[in-house]
Amino acid sequence: MIDFDVIIGARTLESVFAEYPVARDFFLNLNLPPLDEKKPLAEALFDATDDWLLEFGLTRAEIPELFAEFLRTMTATQAARRVGSLTILGGRDKDGAPENIELRVEAGTVISIVGPTGSGKSRLLADIECLAQGDTPTGRRILIDDASIDEEERFRLEGKIVAQLSQNMNFVMDLTVAEFLEMHARSRAVGAAESGDASELINLCFECANSLAGEKFTLDTKVTQLSGGQSRALMIADCAYMSRSAIVLIDEIENAGVDRREAIALLAQSEKIVLISTHDPLLALGADKRVVIKNGGIFKILETSPEEKRSLGEIEKIDRLLYNARRTLREGGRIDNVGDI
Amino acid sequence: MKMITVAGPPSSGKTSVILRLAGSIKLKIGVVKFDCLTSFDKARYDDAGIPVQVGLSGKFCPDHFFVNNVEGGVSWGLRQDLDVLITESAGLCNRCSPHITGITSVCVVDSLSGVHTPRKIGPMLKFADIVVVTKGDIVSQAEREVFAWSVKQANGSAQILSVNGITGQGAFMLGKKVLEARDITSIEDTRLRFTTPAAACAYCTGETRIGEAYQMGMMRKMEFDG
Numbered sequence: 001m002i003d004f005d006v007i008i009g010a011r012t013l014e015s016v017f018a019e020y021p022v023a024r025d026f027f028l029n030l031n032l033p034p035l036d037e038k039k040p041l042a043e044a045l046f047d048a049t050d051d052w053l054l055e056f057g058l059t060r061a062e063i064p065e066l067f068a069e070f071l072r073t074m075t076a077t078q079a080a081r082r083v084g085s086l087t088i089l090g091g092r093d094k095d096g097a098p099e100n101i102e103l104r105v106e107a108g109t110v111i112s113i114v115g116p117t118g119s120g121k122s123r124l125l126a127d128i129e130c131l132a133q134g135d136t137p138t139g140r141r142i143l144i145d146d147a148s149i150d151e152e153e154r155f156r157l158e159g160k161i162v163a164q165l166s167q168n169m170n171f172v173m174d175l176t177v178a179e180f181l182e183m184h185a186r187s188r189a190v191g192a193a194e195s196g197d198a199s200e201l202i203n204l205c206f207e208c209a210n211s212l213a214g215e216k217f218t219l220d221t222k223v224t225q226l227s228g229g230q231s232r233a234l235m236i237a238d239c240a241y242m243s244r245s246a247i248v249l250i251d252e253i254e255n256a257g258v259d260r261r262e263a264i265a266l267l268a269q270s271e272k273i274v275l276i277s278t279h280d281p282l283l284a285l286g287a288d289k290r291v292v293i294k295n296g297g298i299f300k301i302l303e304t305s306p307e308e309k310r311s312l313g314e315i316e317k318i319d320r321l322l323y324n325a326r327r328t329l330r331e332g333g334r335i336d337n338v339g340d341i
Numbered sequence: 342m343k344m345i346t347v348a349g350p351p352s353s354g355k356t357s358v359i360l361r362l363a364g365s366i367k368l369k370i371g372v373v374k375f376d377c378l379t380s381f382d383k384a385r386y387d388d389a390g391i392p393v394q395v396g397l398s399g400k401f402c403p404d405h406f407f408v409n410n411v412e413g414g415v416s417w418g419l420r421q422d423l424d425v426l427i428t429e430s431a432g433l434c435n436r437c438s439p440h441i442t443g444i445t446s447v448c449v450v451d452s453l454s455g456v457h458t459p460r461k462i463g464p465m466l467k468f469a470d471i472v473v474v475t476k477g478d479i480v481s482q483a484e485r486e487v488f489a490w491s492v493k494q495a496n497g498s499a500q501i502l503s504v505n506g507i508t509g510q511g512a513f514m515l516g517k518k519v520l521e522a523r524d525i526t527s528i529e530d531t532r533l534r535f536t537t538p539a540a541a542c543a544y545c546t547g548e549t550r551i552g553e554a555y556q557m558g559m560m561r562k563m564e565f566d567g
Contacts, residue, residue: 025460025494026494028460029460029494029495057464057535057536069497069498070494070497072497073493073497073498074493074494074497126510129510130510130511130513130514135513136513151517154514155500155502155514155518158500158501158502158503158514159485159486159489159501159502159503163482164478164482164485165482166478168478168479169478169479169480169481169482170479170480170481171480171481171484172452172453172455172480172484173455173456173484180483183456183487184483184486184487187486187487187490187491188486188490231481235481235482235483238481238482238483239482239483242483243482243483243486245482
């Protein structure tokens with residue numbers, strides 16, 4: 001643990017800013033007039049007026065403490081928890097019948113979730129998202145690295161361990177792709193060293209998103225102007241390279257103009273645990289295992305067999321045929337003979 | 342009786358979050374809604390069978406109005422034999438906070454409102470124990486992460502929870518926190534976590550004319566460049 005009280009007490013603001021770029025935000029958030037950065041904080045604060053301090057209900061003595069607290073939080077927020085495995089311990093279905101299952105999923109594995117609409121696929125994703133401990137309507141329990149999670153840990157991990165991707169998600173920021181990626185990179189950088197690596201990461205993310213998207217876009221395209229497929233591609237690439245979450249939950253990303261299989265493979269490669277709720281045979285069979293949901297409960301867990309892998313090849317051909325047909329029509333062509341496309 | 346103060350910008354989803362919370366815990370909840378001019382939420386609480394009182398501040402400063410009436414709300418809650426009393430208020434000028442020392446405080450913010458919003462909201466968020474982020478299901482994961490980071494910047498010690506006001510996802514985690522809230526029988530002599538705005542000027546008393554001649558009392562003047 002870094003002792004920020006000592007750092008702040010001993011070093012000039014300039015050197016603290018150099019090492020922790022996020023530190024500047026503390027002063028921006030408080031709307032503090034520019035301080036003399038050649039001095040340590042306590043000394044520099046003598047230049048601040050009492051009026052300003054009063055406005056924020058602060059005292060001179062408090063600010064260094066708050067600043068240290070801020071740095072502790074901002075650096076700790078970034079610490080990612082590695083997850084080696086996720087285990088789902090069965091609960092019960094809508095009628096209360098026990099599921100009697102135990103599914104252990106290791107990092108880098110893809111699991112698909114299939115079942116009729118309304119059968120409970122989203123409920124399973126929700127149980128994983130909140131790291132259910134027998135306290136949701138299904139009674140399921142989620143273990144991380146074979147251990148249950150106590151309340152405190154659960155609240156601490158909220159929003160940090162599970163990333164989500166769904167068809168309903170949109171970009172809402174008025175930023176270009178480059179600015180957007182920079183912003184995300186900045187929010188996860190701990191120190192200056194990591195900020196330095198950002199440009200490499202941004203490029204990697206951008207190129208990957210472009211290779212997943214059917215139509216290309218540039219770094220200065222506004223994220224809000226991306227097509228559905230391009231948005232999805234950028235979200236997936238961002239999730240793979242930038243997000244620290246070890247578990248990715250995907251709810252329906254079919255028909256999005258994205259190379260779906262490539263996208264899922266990318267997430268698995270980055271050592272994430274991927275669970276996809278889907279009606280798409282390509283995604284369902286592309287997974288290592290699939291969970292079949294019926295009447296709110298886990299009905300079956302099937303391993304994708306070698307025969308199914310072969311069938312997957314056939315389905316891919318059909319998918320490619322449909323893709324080419326779509327492209328031909330878009331470009332103003334005719335489809336007189338299916339064999340020609 | 343437990344007491345929770347819920348604050349958040351207009352239309353951030355406070356009422357939906359409270360309704361979802363009520364649905365996720367098996368306790369008798371009552372709400373005192375503080376608003377300025379109108380409130381359309383009474384019907385929603387009535388429909389859900391949640392006892393509600395609405396207070397409109399009208400021409401009074403909404404924050405001062407809150408402080409002057411919150412104790413009455415507590416007495417009402419005790420008379421109604423509530424398990425949980427929730428005060429709901431919009432921090433209208435983003436300067437104030439209805440949060441009280443020792444009383445669990447919640448700030449509701451909307452992920453669609455822009456990633457820097459948490460850094461602009463002020464004491465309402467800064468002094469909250471729990472920050473509930475709504476509408477996170479429709480923005481990208483990256484924006485959710487940046488938003489949470491922005492909340493951390495403004496309030497490092499708050500618990501951040503994502504709640505979906507439509508499906509109720511996440512409300513049950515909020516419920517767990519509410520159950521941990523302290524039991525109270527009175528809030529007399531407790532303190533606000535932040536001061537309310539200092540103002541006693543001509544405009545506070547109904548003046549509408551513009552001009553130096555009409556400006557009296559406590560005021561602050563901007564300095565313009567050039």
